[in-house]
Amino acid sequence: xxxxxxxxxxxxxLALMAGxxxxxxxxxxxxxxxxxxxxxxxxxxDMANAVTIAQAEINKAGGVLxxxxxxxxxxxxxxxxQSVNAATKLVSQxxxxxxxxxxxxxxxxxxxxxxxxxxxxxxxAANSTKLIPANPGNAFMINSTxxxxxxxxxxxxxxxxxxxxxxxxEGDAYSQDLATLTQKSWEAAGNKVVDFETVNKGEQDYSAxxxxxxxxxxxxxxxxxxxxxxxLLIRQLRQSGYQGVIAVGDGSNSTKLFDIAGKAAEGVFAxxxxxAEFLPAAKDFTATYNSQFGTAPGPYAPLTYDGMELxxxxxxxxxxxxxxxxxxxxxxxxxxxxxxxxxxxxxKNTLARSNFIVLVGKDxxxxxxxx
Amino acid sequence: xxxxxxxxxxxxxxxxxxxxSPALRWGGIGLILVLMAVLPAALGQYATVIMxxxxxxxxxxxxxxxxxxxxxxxxxxYAAFFAVGAYTIGILTLDFGVNxxxxxxxxxxxxxxxxxxxxxxxxxxRSDYLAIVTLGFGEIVRFSARNLAITGKASGLxxxxxxxxxxxxxxxxxxxxxxxxxLAILAVVVSLRLENSRLGRAxxxxxxxxxxxxxxxxxxxxxxxxxxxxxxxxxAIGGAFFAAxxxxxxxxxxxxTQSVLILMxxxxxxxxxxxxxxxxxxxxxxxxELLRNLGELRLMVFAVMLLLIMLFRxxxxxxxxxxxx
Numbered sequence: 001x002x003x004x005x006x007x008x009x010x011x012x013x014l015a016l017m018a019g020x021x022x023x024x025x026x027x028x029x030x031x032x033x034x035x036x037x038x039x040x041x042x043x044x045x046d047m048a049n050a051v052t053i054a055q056a057e058i059n060k061a062g063g064v065l066x067x068x069x070x071x072x073x074x075x076x077x078x079x080x081x082q083s084v085n086a087a088t089k090l091v092s093q094x095x096x097x098x099x100x101x102x103x104x105x106x107x108x109x110x111x112x113x114x115x116x117x118x119x120x121x122x123x124x125a126a127n128s129t130k131l132i133p134a135n136p137g138n139a140f141m142i143n144s145t146x147x148x149x150x151x152x153x154x155x156x157x158x159x160x161x162x163x164x165x166x167x168x169x170e171g172d173a174y175s176q177d178l179a180t181l182t183q184k185s186w187e188a189a190g191n192k193v194v195d196f197e198t199v200n201k202g203e204q205d206y207s208a209x210x211x212x213x214x215x216x217x218x219x220x221x222x223x224x225x226x227x228x229x230x231x232l233l234i235r236q237l238r239q240s241g242y243q244g245v246i247a248v249g250d251g252s253n254s255t256k257l258f259d260i261a262g263k264a265a266e267g268v269f270a271x272x273x274x275x276a277e278f279l280p281a282a283k284d285f286t287a288t289y290n291s292q293f294g295t296a297p298g299p300y301a302p303l304t305y306d307g308m309e310l311x312x313x314x315x316x317x318x319x320x321x322x323x324x325x326x327x328x329x330x331x332x333x334x335x336x337x338x339x340x341x342x343x344x345x346x347x348k349n350t351l352a353r354s355n356f357i358v359l360v361g362k363d364x365x366x367x368x369x370x371x
Numbered sequence: 372x373x374x375x376x377x378x379x380x381x382x383x384x385x386x387x388x389x390x391x392s393p394a395l396r397w398g399g400i401g402l403i404l405v406l407m408a409v410l411p412a413a414l415g416q417y418a419t420v421i422m423x424x425x426x427x428x429x430x431x432x433x434x435x436x437x438x439x440x441x442x443x444x445x446x447x448x449y450a451a452f453f454a455v456g457a458y459t460i461g462i463l464t465l466d467f468g469v470n471x472x473x474x475x476x477x478x479x480x481x482x483x484x485x486x487x488x489x490x491x492x493x494x495x496x497r498s499d500y501l502a503i504v505t506l507g508f509g510e511i512v513r514f515s516a517r518n519l520a521i522t523g524k525a526s527g528l529x530x531x532x533x534x535x536x537x538x539x540x541x542x543x544x545x546x547x548x549x550x551x552x553x554l555a556i557l558a559v560v561v562s563l564r565l566e567n568s569r570l571g572r573a574x575x576x577x578x579x580x581x582x583x584x585x586x587x588x589x590x591x592x593x594x595x596x597x598x599x600x601x602x603x604x605x606x607a608i609g610g611a612f613f614a615a616x617x618x619x620x621x622x623x624x625x626x627x628t629q630s631v632l633i634l635m636x637x638x639x640x641x642x643x644x645x646x647x648x649x650x651x652x653x654x655x656x657x658x659x660e661l662l663r664n665l666g667e668l669r670l671m672v673f674a675v676m677l678l679l680i681m682l683f684r685x686x687x688x689x690x691x692x693x694x695x696x
Contacts, residue, residue, distance in 0.1 A: 037670055075663070080617060080624050085421060085660060088544070092417035105621035108529050112618060116543075134529050134619065171518070174525070 027070040028063075028321055030055070030311060031095035031119075033086060033110065034102055035078040043102050046298030047125065048073055051099060053288055054308035064315045076110070078103040087113045095119065096321040099307040102300070104128030111139050118323035120314075120330055124307040125300040129177070132348050138327050140349045142310065142340075143303055146174075148354035149250060149271055150181035153222060154189055156269070156358050156370070162219040162245060166195035168209065168233065170225035178224040178249050194218045201229060206236045213237065220245035227252040231260025238264035245269065250356070258364045269369060270359040274340040276302045278357055278368050282339045302339040310343060407552050411545045419548045421660050423616070426551035427609055428652040432636035433558040433645065434605025439634065440643035440691075441571060442598035443578030445502045448489070448509025449633050452603040454516060454625035455482045456610025461528040461620055462521055471534035475611050482607030483600045485512075490599035494592055509630050517622045527621025531614050547616045554612060555649075558605060562645050565601065574598060639680060641687025650689055 032051050034044035051071055059068045074090045076083030083103075087110035090098060098114055101107040101123035108131060114121045115136030123131065127143045144152075157165065165186060169179035176198070183193050195216040197209050210233075213221060221237065221244065223230045230252040237246065238261075246268045248257070253270040261268075276282040276289070276297040285305055289297040310333065315321055318329035331349070336342040344352040360369035411419040431453060438446045459478035463469040469477075489508045493501050516522040523529075533542045541550055565571050573594045576584040585591045614620050632655055640651025658676065662669035680688060 078623070080619065080621060081424060084617060085417075085424065086663075088417050088420040089663065092415055103623075105527060105619075105623050108527075108619040108621070109617045128526050130526050130529050176524070177526075 027068045028065070028315070029093065029095045030069055030071050030308065031090035031093075031098035031100075032071050032073045033076055033083065033090065033098055033100040033107075033121075034073065035106070036073060036075040038077040038079065040078040040102055043125070043298060043300060044075070044078075044100075046301050047100055047102060047304040049289065049293050050297065050301040050304040051308045053285065053292065054305045054312075058309070058312045064312045065319065065321070069312065074100075076103070076106045078106050080106050080109050083107065083110050084113065086110075091117045091119065096323065097122070097311045097315075097326060099124060099304065099311060101126040104131060107131060108134055111135055114138055118327070120311070120323060120326045122307040122310055122330075124304040132350060135349060137349070138323070140310075140330050140333075140345060142307055142343060142351060143273060143300070144351050144354045144356055146177050146181055148351070149178060149356050150185050152271055152354050152356040152358070153182050153247065153249075154185045156271075157186075157220055157222070157245070157247065158189060158191070160220075160245060162191075164192040164194045164216075164218045165220045165222055166197065166213045166216055166218040167193060167222045167224065168197045168199060168213075169223075170201050170229060171198045175225035175249065175251065179222075182222060182224065199225075199229065199233070201225075203229065204232065206233045207240075209233070210236050210240045210242070214240060214242060218244060220247060222247045222249070223252060224249040225251055227254045227257040227260065231257050231265070234261040234268060235264040247271070253359060253366065255365060258361065265361045266363075268361045270361070270366060271356050272359050272366075273299060274302060274355050274357055275299050276339075278359065278366075279339055281337075285339060306338040306340055306343070309338065411548055416544055420544050421657065423544065423548045423551050425653050425656040426548070426555040427613055428633065428636055428656050429555040429649050430551070430558045430609040431606055431633045432640070432648045432652040433555075433562045434602045434609070435633050436562065436637050436643065436645070436648045437565065437574075437605065438598050438602035439637050440648065441566065441574040441578070442595060443574075444493075444595060444598060445505070446599075446602070447502050447506040447627075447630055447634065448512070449505075449602065449606060450625045450627070450629035451489070451509045451512035452482045452485055452606035453610040453613070453629070453633075454512050454622075455485045455603070456607030457614040457620045457624070458516060458522050458528070458610075459607070460611045460614045461523075461531050464531055465528055466521070471532070471611075471615060472536075475608070478607045478611045479604050482603040482610075486600040486603030487596060490596045494595050506627070506630075509625075509627060513622050513625050513627075516625065523621075525622060527619060528614075529619035531618050531620070533618070534615055541615070547612070550612060551616075554608065559645060559649070561605075566645065570594065570597060635677070639677065639687060641690035644687070644689055644691040647687050647689030647691070651687070654688075 032048055034047045035041055036044045036048060055069050055071050058064060063069060072090060072093055072095055074086035076086045083106035091113060098119055098121045102125045104126040107123060107126040111134050115138045121139040123139055123141045125143055127145045129145050129147060167179045167183055169175040183196060186193055195213055195218060199209060223233060230248050234246055248268060248270045250272050253272040258265050276286045279302055282302050285302060286297055289301065314326055314329045318325045331345060334344045341355050346352050357368060358370040359366040410422060435446060435449045438444050456478045459481045460474050463474035463477060464471055493504045496504060517525050533540060541547060573589045576589055577591060577594055581591055636651035636655045637648050639654060641647030658673050659669055662672055665672055
């Protein structure tokens with residue numbers, strides 16, 4: 001009996017080893033660099049889930065170049081040091097391409113590591129403009145940057161016939177960046193910024209700012225920071241009788257804005273990166289995600305799904321998994337029909353066309369305003 | 372406070388006694404140096420990068436050990452000095468085009484000044500109060516870095532160049548590994564020399580009883596300031612090379628958790644004991660990396676391991692003799 005058990009165990013082990021070695025030969029490894037621990041873990045896990053779905057679909061359809069895809073998750077914990085470790089580990093594990101990148105600060109130092117190893121890196125969430133000059137040429141950003149949001153804001157407000165705006169930010173890197181970028185391109189378009197304000201995070205009483213805005217009487221107010229304070233500001237603006245257009249940046253496109261601002265948020269415009277619920281093409285993806293993970297896909301899931309699909313598609317087109325060949329092929333990408341719209345890159349490897357969408361507050365929820 | 376001789380302590384003493392003989396001791400040191408030299412070739416790039424990180428923490432932990440272990444001043448904001456070093460290099464090389472090696476002494480000087488700034492007002496404080504002030508200092512530095520235009524605000528600085536040294540471009544992970552090897556060895560030698568110096572004895576005295584030390588003619592103020600400044604210099608040098616290695620720095624690297632991690636290395640290994648502190652630094656860095664395959668569980672497993680260590684070795688894995696409690 002004992003001998004039998006031993007033999008069986010040995011046999012099973014052998015089979016397992018043979019199995020894994022066969023698998024190791026046949027799969028193409030794709031690295032997924034996302035935070036799966038730490039404060040941003042929810043977003044990272046969401047992105048990893050999106051890659052899982054894409055991987056399963058690609059493999060079901062026969063894989064790429066006759067091989068199956070396998071994913072290797074590297075946890076960057078949204079920390080620059082950890083991300084360097086995780087990235088180096090991915091390189092040493094022989095991944096042919098990497099998808100992911102959530103926190104810009106943690107993504108930045110990995111660009112060089114993947115660049116040195118000539119591994120293409122499709123960045124699906126991190127969108128700081130600082131990533132652009134640090135890119136050695138192998139990274140491709142499929143999330144629009146702050147520049148794109150400012151452009152979208154100027155374009156949208158301009159089309160509404162608005163001539164003068166007030167911009168309010170919160171003094172942190174993200175909202176200040178967006179505020180100054182918008183100011184620049186708004187003025188470049190020949191319009192006027194009549195008021196530019198910076199508020200302190202967590203303030204409860206915005207009456208001073210509201211008075212200043214009312215005195216300047218702009219056609220529109222653009223809030224570039226997050227929903228928690230934005231909701232209060234919007235409510236106080238409307239309470240004071242301000243009638244103009246109010247627009248908010250993508251930090252405020254949460255439904256929680258309606259909890260805070262109440263009725264005042266009706267008719268407020270929000271710029272948003274393409275989330276699944278507002279993408280007609282993402283209907284099936286949303287259903288699959290829901291049934292597999294029991295929740296709705298998060299804000300960067302569609303883009304990350306696109307990222308994985310883009311890599312597989314590029315490998316098939318280039319008929320190769322060689323890094324240099326893939327990078328050349330990625331640069332030439334010009335195709336419509338992804339979940340979040342068309343993908344085509346500029347010479348800096350950022351999206352040629354902004355994929356920001358515009359939402360409007362309607363009955364306590366967001367609805368597409370630009371369709 | 373009665374000394375307790377457990378079996379493991381006796382074993383350690385016996386092993387230590389073996390190394391009392393100079394031949395064996397030098398042999399051991401030689402072996403470690405050879406292992407350090409062949410590591411990148413033997414274990415590949417991933418191991419090299421992780422070891423580089425561990426060696427950085429050896430430098431930082433040895434620096435904090437001067438403050439906490441030698442002088443007995445609890446510092447919860449040590450990452451601030453690390454930040455000062457890194458940001459000084461970043462700002463000088465990026466905004467002013469200064470050569471890395473010229474910027475390095477400035478970074479050291481800036482950290483020393485920061486050491487005096489934090490040391491000055493805290494000299495009157497003891498234990499908990501001191502810890503709170505240092506914690507505040509750490510946060511002030513981080514928030515300043517987050518909000519000042521010169522430090523690149525929340526997104527930090529990027530594109531910091533890699534230095535040249537006599538025609539050697541320190542650029543690859545292996546290059547930086549050897550640089551950090553040299554820094555760690557330097558930190559160990561300096562720590563050993565400090566421990567046995569007149570200043571080291573003064574720190575020991577102040578740590579045990581400030582009032583008696585002062586009555587015996589030790590300048591309490593100068594001695595404590597010296598500890599802060601020395602610790603700050605270690606951190607600044609570590610930070611400078613850290614900035615050059617990563618090429619990009621952001622405020623997240625200098626959070627409270629960072630200070631705690633370094634403090635953990637010191638306490639885990641054994642406060643005041645140089646080999647213990649080195650061991651502690653390796654554990655806090657290599658531990659989570661070795662457990663990387665566990666995925667989300669890794670931080671929990673690591674935390675349980677740390678708790679077990681602290682339960683069974685309350686004064687550290689390799690504590691200083693005579694401070695066991």
